[in-house]
Amino acid sequence: MFGITILGNNSAIPAYDRHPTAQVVTLNEQLFLIDCGEGTQMQLARYKVKRGRINHIFISHLHGDHYFGLIGLITSMGLLGREQDLHIYGPPMLKDIIDIQLQAAATTLPYPLHFHALGDDGIIADYPKFTVSSFQTQHRIPCWGFIFSEKKKPRKINKDAAVLHGIPSAYYDKLKDGADYTTRSGERIPNSEVTFANTPPKSYAFCADTVYHEELAEKTSGASLLYHEATYLKDLEERAALRFHSTTVQAASIAIKAGAQRLLIGHFSSKYETLDPFLSEAREIFPNTQLAIEGVTYVI
Amino acid sequence: MFGITILGNNSAIPAYDRHPTAQVVTLNEQLFLIDCGEGTQMQLARYKVKRGRINHIFISHLHGDHYFGLIGLITSMGLLGREQDLHIYGPPMLKDIIDIQLQAAATTLPYPLHFHALGDDGIIADYPKFTVSSFQTQHRIPCWGFIFSEKKKPRKINKDAAVLHGIPSAYYDKLKDGADYTTRSGERIPNSEVTFANTPPKSYAFCADTVYHEELAEKTSGASLLYHEATYLKDLEERAALRFHSTTVQAASIAIKAGAQRLLIGHFSSKYETLDPFLSEAREIFPNTQLAIEGVTYVI
Numbered sequence: 001m002f003g004i005t006i007l008g009n010n011s012a013i014p015a016y017d018r019h020p021t022a023q024v025v026t027l028n029e030q031l032f033l034i035d036c037g038e039g040t041q042m043q044l045a046r047y048k049v050k051r052g053r054i055n056h057i058f059i060s061h062l063h064g065d066h067y068f069g070l071i072g073l074i075t076s077m078g079l080l081g082r083e084q085d086l087h088i089y090g091p092p093m094l095k096d097i098i099d100i101q102l103q104a105a106a107t108t109l110p111y112p113l114h115f116h117a118l119g120d121d122g123i124i125a126d127y128p129k130f131t132v133s134s135f136q137t138q139h140r141i142p143c144w145g146f147i148f149s150e151k152k153k154p155r156k157i158n159k160d161a162a163v164l165h166g167i168p169s170a171y172y173d174k175l176k177d178g179a180d181y182t183t184r185s186g187e188r189i190p191n192s193e194v195t196f197a198n199t200p201p202k203s204y205a206f207c208a209d210t211v212y213h214e215e216l217a218e219k220t221s222g223a224s225l226l227y228h229e230a231t232y233l234k235d236l237e238e239r240a241a242l243r244f245h246s247t248t249v250q251a252a253s254i255a256i257k258a259g260a261q262r263l264l265i266g267h268f269s270s271k272y273e274t275l276d277p278f279l280s281e282a283r284e285i286f287p288n289t290q291l292a293i294e295g296v297t298y299v300i
Numbered sequence: 301m302f303g304i305t306i307l308g309n310n311s312a313i314p315a316y317d318r319h320p321t322a323q324v325v326t327l328n329e330q331l332f333l334i335d336c337g338e339g340t341q342m343q344l345a346r347y348k349v350k351r352g353r354i355n356h357i358f359i360s361h362l363h364g365d366h367y368f369g370l371i372g373l374i375t376s377m378g379l380l381g382r383e384q385d386l387h388i389y390g391p392p393m394l395k396d397i398i399d400i401q402l403q404a405a406a407t408t409l410p411y412p413l414h415f416h417a418l419g420d421d422g423i424i425a426d427y428p429k430f431t432v433s434s435f436q437t438q439h440r441i442p443c444w445g446f447i448f449s450e451k452k453k454p455r456k457i458n459k460d461a462a463v464l465h466g467i468p469s470a471y472y473d474k475l476k477d478g479a480d481y482t483t484r485s486g487e488r489i490p491n492s493e494v495t496f497a498n499t500p501p502k503s504y505a506f507c508a509d510t511v512y513h514e515e516l517a518e519k520t521s522g523a524s525l526l527y528h529e530a531t532y533l534k535d536l537e538e539r540a541a542l543r544f545h546s547t548t549v550q551a552a553s554i555a556i557k558a559g560a561q562r563l564l565i566g567h568f569s570s571k572y573e574t575l576d577p578f579l580s581e582a583r584e585i586f587p588n589t590q591l592a593i594e595g596v597t598y599v600i
Contacts, residue, residue, distance in 0.1 A: 038368075045314070071368055072364055093400075096400060097401060103393075104362035104393045104394075105364060106440065141405060
C-alpha cells in the first residue's frame, strides 16, 4: 500500500476540532511522518497509527504548527521504551531546539536519534524500492517539501512467450530490466515480445507551506498525488501572498502545471468553519481534487 | 471566586483521554495558568477558558508533560492579536527554550512577554489581595510548587454598634484593620465590640511533581486546598521513589501533616485506566480527598 493518512489539516491555530499539520505516509510497509504539529501524538493514538512503526520523521519548517508536537512525540517514544533508531529530517536549527529541551529535562533517549539537516534540493533518503527527496518551497522562513517516489518497477516476464523463444530462466532478471535477448542463432528477440510492462512508479509530493510559486510545478512534475496547501479561498489572494500562503485556485493551478494526477489540499485557515467551498473552488480548475480530511487515508 | 479548574490530570504519556498537567486558578477575577502540557491550548478551548484572560503562567519544571504546550499557547496568543503583557514564571532555562523557538520561526510576539526565573522559596508575585509564592519540591530535576494565598481580609463593621458608640465613619477603615477606638471622654471601645471577623484567608498549594518529602508539609502548612501528585497507587511505593514521584498514601500523609483542609490528587500514571482506587486509598488516610478530574472546577 502507498497511502497518505491525514492527522491534521488546519493552519496555525487549532479550530473546529481540526489540528495542525501532520501526515503519515505508508509505503512499502514503512510509516513516515511528515510534520508534527502540537497534539500529533494524541492524533496518532486517536487514529490507531502505531508510533513504534514510525522510524522517519520529516519536518518542513519551523513554524510551530508544523513541529511543536515533535518533542512530545520523541520523548514519549523514549518513555515507552523504544530502542530502534529514529531519523529526523528537518531545518538545521531543529537539532538545537530538540537538544536544549532534552538537556533541560536531563533526558537521555533510550534509542539512537539521527538528525539530518535539510539543504539543497535532492534525494535525502534512498531505499531499494523508492526514494525521498526534499525541495525548497517559498515561505516566510526556509521551508521544504518532500517527494516520495517509487523507483521504476521491473518488467514482468511473459512466461509463455519466453519459453516459446527458448530463453533460459537465468536470463529472466535481465529481461525484467528491459534487455532484449539474442538466441544462439543470432536472432534478436525484442524485450517487449517476452515481457509485460509493470505498473508505472507512483509518487507523492508534499508541498508544505508556500506562496504561489510556479517553480513548484516543475519540482513536483508528474506526481501521482500532489498535496498543496490552500490556506485561503480565492477571494483572499492578496492576504495569501502577504502571509506567504496560497489559495484554492493557486493550488489547483500548480496541480495543472505539474501534470499531477490528483490534488489534495489542506492547511485550512482557522477562519473557515466549513470546507465545502475549498473543494468546489479547486475543482473548478482541477477536477480531480480532494480535501485533506483528518483520519482519512488517501491511497495512491 | 477562588477556584481551580483542571485541564490535565495525567502523567507523562497521554492516555484514556487524560491530558498532561495544566490547571487554571481563578482568583480575584484573574486567571492564572499552572503548568502547560502539550495540548493545553486545545483543553482551554474545550473547557471554554478564555486565553485572553490569562496574564500569568507558572511552570513548575522542565519535564515535557508540564510545559510542551507553552510555546504553542504563547504563539497562538500572538496570532490572535494579543497586546496585554504576559508574565511567565519558570525554571531559568525555560527562557532559552522559548527564545530559540521564537527565533527559529522569525516570530516577534505582538505583546510584551516578561520572564521571571524561579529560585529560592518565597513570594514571587504580590497583589493587593493575595500573593503567589514558590517553593522547591524534590524531583529528578529542579521543580517548584506554588502557593496562592489570600491576604488577611479586613474586619467587617458592625454598623449598629459603631453608631451606638458614636464612632465617626471616617474611622471605619481603621476599625477594619483591627484598631480599637477611644472616645472623646477617653473610653476605650475594643475593636471586637464594633466589628465582625471576616472569612479567614484561603490558600491553594500546588505541590507539582515530587517524591515523598516531609518538608513539603511545612511549606504548604494550613492550605485550604492542597494539590499533591499521586502518580501511583500505594503498592508501587518503591517505583514512585525511584522515579521521584509519590503514591496515594504519601499524598494523603502530607495533607495530614500540613493540616490541609482538603486534598486534591492528580498526575495519574498512564498505566491506570480507572481512577477509583486512587480515591479510596487516599481517603483511608485523609477523608477529605478529591480526584483532579479534567473539566471540573474545585471551588475553595
